[in-house]
Amino acid sequence: MSIVSDPRPARDPEAPTANVARMVAGAVAADEQVETVFAARDLHVHYGAHLAVAGVDLDVAARDITAIIGPSGCGKSTLLRCFNRMNDFVPGARVEGSITYHGEDLYDPKVDAAEVRRRIGMVFQKPNPFPKSIFDNVAYGPRINRMGGDLHAVVEEALTKAALWDEVKDKLKKSAFALSGGQQQRLCIARALAVRPDVLLMDEPCSALDPIATARIEDLMVELKRDYTIVIVTHNMQQAARVSDMTAFLTTEVTEGGSRTGRLVEYDRTQKIFTQPSDPRTEGYITGRFG
Numbered sequence: 001m002s003i004v005s006d007p008r009p010a011r012d013p014e015a016p017t018a019n020v021a022r023m024v025a026g027a028v029a030a031d032e033q034v035e036t037v038f039a040a041r042d043l044h045v046h047y048g049a050h051l052a053v054a055g056v057d058l059d060v061a062a063r064d065i066t067a068i069i070g071p072s073g074c075g076k077s078t079l080l081r082c083f084n085r086m087n088d089f090v091p092g093a094r095v096e097g098s099i100t101y102h103g104e105d106l107y108d109p110k111v112d113a114a115e116v117r118r119r120i121g122m123v124f125q126k127p128n129p130f131p132k133s134i135f136d137n138v139a140y141g142p143r144i145n146r147m148g149g150d151l152h153a154v155v156e157e158a159l160t161k162a163a164l165w166d167e168v169k170d171k172l173k174k175s176a177f178a179l180s181g182g183q184q185q186r187l188c189i190a191r192a193l194a195v196r197p198d199v200l201l202m203d204e205p206c207s208a209l210d211p212i213a214t215a216r217i218e219d220l221m222v223e224l225k226r227d228y229t230i231v232i233v234t235h236n237m238q239q240a241a242r243v244s245d246m247t248a249f250l251t252t253e254v255t256e257g258g259s260r261t262g263r264l265v266e267y268d269r270t271q272k273i274f275t276q277p278s279d280p281r282t283e284g285y286i287t288g289r290f291g
Contacts (some may be wrong), residue, residue: 075262182213
């Protein structure tokens with residue numbers, strides 16, 4: 001398998017298929033195979049001389065929602081952006097250790113980073129539609145990737161999957177900025193879906209939205225996981241508890257010099273993280289004693 005052209009990578013039969021954390025946690029039966037989409041091993045992220053994230057080991061299973069939680073500054077977004085190499089755009093960023101995607105090293109020099117970002121889409125904290133029409137926002141990716149086919153059908157399919165089609169089908173030529181904040185965020189999700197990704201990364205997608213819009217996005221995530229693997233960063237622990245299957249808790253270690261490094265404390269089934277965490281630091285964060 002190569003991250004170059006195949007729109008949906010076939011799983012390597014020799015690659016590990018069991019999600020270690022889920023197996024250990026008892027989330028799946030011992031004889032059930034779980035396809036691993038991402039596997040991070042001893043992952044370290046540096047920004048220049050600063051060690052931002054250290055020693056992360058976790059597997060992300062196919063068609064799960066995995067939540068990353070933790071206090072501000074613990075490296076949640078830094079970790080998330082490792083999964084589609086968005087940190088490549090940060091001057092001085094350096095990744096050590098390994099992350100594999102369907103068994104292939106994401107950071108192999110032969111890997112096409114643009115193809116990685118097509119397969120592994122991203123939705124950001126604040127809605128960021130382009131200054132274009134609703135239609136052109138969704139059609140942008142298929143056009144620049146020269147995907148071919150019926151563009152109108154692609155746009156309709158993406159907007160339908162994002163639960164937005166019925167609200168905008170009669171105003172596709174109107175500016176995306178005419179939509180509400182929640183609609184704009186669903187438009188950004190549709191834009192990501194239009195290039196037919198395998199994975200959606202969501203960096204606090206509801207933090208700028210009101211409760212009603214947040215509920216729509218959460219319902220949408222649960223619907224989308226039937227076809228996509230989703231990794232979400234959130235400060236909202238109730239949201240993580242409501243929508244995710246697995247939860248990773250990161251915290252911050254502060255050196256004598258005041259430098260802050262994010263470390264993975266615990267990664268387990270969401271129900272266990274929120275009811276019977278293994279580490280007292282997790283319990284302290286969940287119960288609000290710090291963070």
